[in-house]
Amino acid sequence: MTSARYVVVGAGLMGAATAWQLAGRGEEVVLVERDVPAGPRGSSHGSARIFRYAYADPFYAELVVRSEPWWARLERGAGRRLIDRVGGVDHGRGREPERLARVLEAAGVAHELLGPARARSRWPQLTVETSVLYQPGAGVLDARAAAEAMVELAVAAGAQLRTAWPVRGIARTGAGFTVSGPGGETLDAGHVVVAAGGHLPDLIGELPLPAAFLAGLPRLRVRQESAFHFPYRDPDRPWPTTIREDGGLPVYSLPGGRDAGFRGQKVAEYHGGRPLRSAAAQDGVVDPAHRARVVAHVRAHLPGLVPEPYAETTCLFTSTPDEEFVLDSAGGITVVSPCSGHGGKFAPLLGAMAADLATGATEATGAAGVPARFRPGTAARRRRG
Template identity: 60%
Template sequence: MTEASDYVVVGAGLAGAATAWQLASRGHQVTLLERDIPAAHDGSSHGSARIFRYAYPDPFYTQAVLDSKVLWDRLALDAGTELITPFGAVDHGSRRQPDLLAKVLADVGIDHELLSAADARKRWPQIAFDTEVLWHPAAGVIDAETAVNAMVSLAVRKGARLLTGWHLESIERDGTGYRLFSSTGETFDAGHVVVSAGGWLPELLGSLSLPAGFLAALPAITVRQEQAFHFRYRDHDGGAAPGAGPWPTFIHKAADIQAYGLPGGRDAGFAGQKVAEYNGGRLIPSAAGQTGRVDPANRAQVVDYVRRCLPGLDPEPYAETTCLFTNTPNEDFLIDRVDNLTVVSPCSGHGAKFAPLIGRWAADLATGSGNVPDRFRSASSTAFTT
């Protein structure tokens, strides 16, 4: 027997869970299909540590973070749990343009400081700054897994259904709606479908019954198997010297590497900082091609970076992991719709902080009650309208 739902959301990561939460909160009949379990370990939304920050060179994204924070606060209140822990953030490096970031924050009234390298080293001697440094204290760390489970629970509380172990194989048009087929032969009928499949999206696109013109106009989507490493703090307080400030999150764009770091949370026992090279992993066809094996060359590069630039850390990693980055060429998101099928991909390693807002955008688009920024709809703007 084929089951049915007005709206089916495929994928229970941050974006899919947020979309289901938004749709269910508006009174729609919603089913959330997940290939494994929400925030599955082999997806992009597992674990306890994602950076929440306001600093962007593009004012559009800074304003979007402000809009997203309103929804994060509402989510935390409804769920009764903290989802973003404040740590503050520092941005530095010859290619990071801290002065430009400071101007963007100033224009929207976000508290910040622009520090000399010397003054920043006095405040955070555990970091070897060599350029001006932007500090904004409202940044922090998102507990991604807890956020996913909170949004799923709230959606279910509002009447949504969650089906786990449902691995989407293909979608076919069925009158004005769609029939979804699983890899085990199950079927599900939907009036509207939202596909938020993360790193599995590239392999699914050709089997979603998307019109050829729409499909051809989508931005190129690539997937990388990234790796992150946990390094112990040299003292128990997360600082490098008596009186040092606690470890902030950071983004460092130097001439030779773009690195980021954040307190690792429960992912590695609260004992250290999670550090990685941005887009330093190997390209894979889709999430199905991930191996979970860390690249020794990338490990050596990050260890060398920690030794040179983060003196407050023991430069030998005590834990390491792989994760997925799904990228578009310009690092914008993909939130687009044709007919009654919406495709959502919050791409390029910076989508977590926007999760509740992405859910609202996707729900607006899927229901026809609103739209999303044009920059996320390149396919429909060039080939189709909804």
């Protein structure tokens, strides 16, 4: 049996970020992962996630700005670039580019608002009918490399890593907890951080958390999403990330990175995947109807791509009904997820927030401070007395 002040469950982006932050503060940390960090059956695998500032909600735009110093710190510590700043394009009537531009103006984020003709001249590989918001600082986040970097830095700071270590149970024992793993192995912990992503729906009801706290948490929804890689017609033309929304589901695209051999654009619908009970129900099978919708979108709106996918993959989104995050703590357990399919860009900052919660740091003395809107369980407990 191993004892540690903190056991962090899950080594995707959020768990890795929390372990990095805790270990960097000199805390005893054991990070456990059912597979490998940012493994292929989780939400943090792959080399291509959109990093963007464009949110209609000023809160999230400002949160991206707050995340920037943490990304810079991580890249310095890891000695590698984790965000490729290729720029980002948002367009379509449902995307409301003018509104996004006002939000970015208030947040102090560099951007341009272009008319359709000028946008088509700059990006002939796109079909554009509305004004376009361009963010030069947006780009592609290498999710797996970021998670691996945070794990490496956590281990270098003294954390222990256990892979192939699925959690079988978490029980309160005296002033702490016993975390049970494979083959009868156990860990003693003073505090447990649960960052289990799509496995959280299976775990949450089994955690020794106060009933009022559990009652305040939102319903969690897991989807098996699909993404497709399409070859560039002109391999030498630079591509930005794109988000187009015209009343239906938003469709996003981004340079596919090493996952696609650097020769194509990754394209997907946002929240267009199949609902699951939890990550345990995923099968990794792409829905043919989903593929057909994305191919039709490419044919109609991305003329710079050959409308025949040469690679495809699935991943998991775990979301709340309002797509907010859950970052809350009660009774010695901190819950860090879900992040509703858009949380990866905030990972180092959310790790700092989670470390603040776990250690009991206040907003004044902690590294980040935790917004009240991320703490539904604690708010419910306060309301109920």
